[in-house]
Amino acid sequence: MNAGTGAFSRPAAEMLLAVLDEVSEPQQKQHVRVLIALLDFIADTGQIEEVEDFFIHPHRYAPIAVARFTRREDAERWLKDTAEPPSPAHILIGDDYYQCGYMREDNTRGMYREYVMEAAIAALTAKGIPPGAPSFSARTEAEEWLKRHPAHPECFVVIAGEHHLAVHHERLKLHTLHPVASALSAWEAHQKKLALEESEEAGAPPVEDGG
Incomplete structure (x- = not known):
């Protein structure tokens, strides 16, 4: 097995090989072999450093x-x-x-x-949006600026007076732009929908809006 020299991947590979010797059920052995093959693929395609960086620094x-x-x-x-x-x-x-x-x-x-980014935006803006976000009159201007100043992985920008969260997708070589106000509204509506579904599944009467 060639799992590279990574500080985390090599011990993981050694552990999987040990587990492969210990398990006796054929299906379990097959599952372990799949994990070993995944580590082999990552190593053979030169992605060990990227995977370990993602493991150590997921916030990036x-x-x-x-x-x-x-x-x-x-x-x-x-x-x-x-x-x-x-x-x-x-x-x-x-x-x-x-x-x-x-x-x-x-x-x-x-x-x-x-609602991945909506939840993230709610968390990021819980204490307010940091001042000093670069401002643009149109989305195209923001996108051109982001090509020269990629977010790591996100940053706030202002487009036509409205705050957006710019998110850098390194694998896809692009940024997405998420209007903060509408993202927060969508997240609130999604949370209410989930709460309603949970109450219906539990057989409880729906919660009425006191407003």
């Missing part, structure tokens, strides 16, 4: 998306036509995150909206 990375599409129809076509799409995996449609799923057993495929 935006939630990883494997692809970006302009329209939902394009994303659905990709999900349908790809022989074995990555699963589970995030994709971007415009600036919005979606979670994709695929089950090999019955070829089930689907996607749903996931």
Whole structure:
């Protein structure tokens, strides 16, 4: 096995080899072999340092998306036509995150909206937005500036008087831009929807808005 010389990956590889010797159930052995193969692939493709940096410094990375599409129809076509799409995996449609799923057993495929950045924006702005964000009159100006000053992984910018969170997707070589006000509204609405669904599942009467 060639798992590179990484401080974290090499001990992980050694542990997996030890586990492979210890387990006796064939399916368990197969699962361990899959993990070993993943480490081999990462090492053979020269990605050990990147993986370990992601493990040690996850705050430096935006939630990883494997692809970006302009329209939902394009994303659905990709999900349908790809022989074995990555699963589970995030994709971007415009600036919005979606979670994709695929089950090999019955070829089930689907996607749903996931409020990854909305939750992050709520956390980042809980104590207010830091002053001094660069200001632009149009999105195109902000995008040109971000090409020269990539976010690591995010930064606030002002576009036409409105704060946005710019998120750098290094793998895709692009930035997404998330209007703060609408993201907070969407996150609040999503939280209310989840609370309502939980109360309905528990058989409790819905909570009425006191306003």
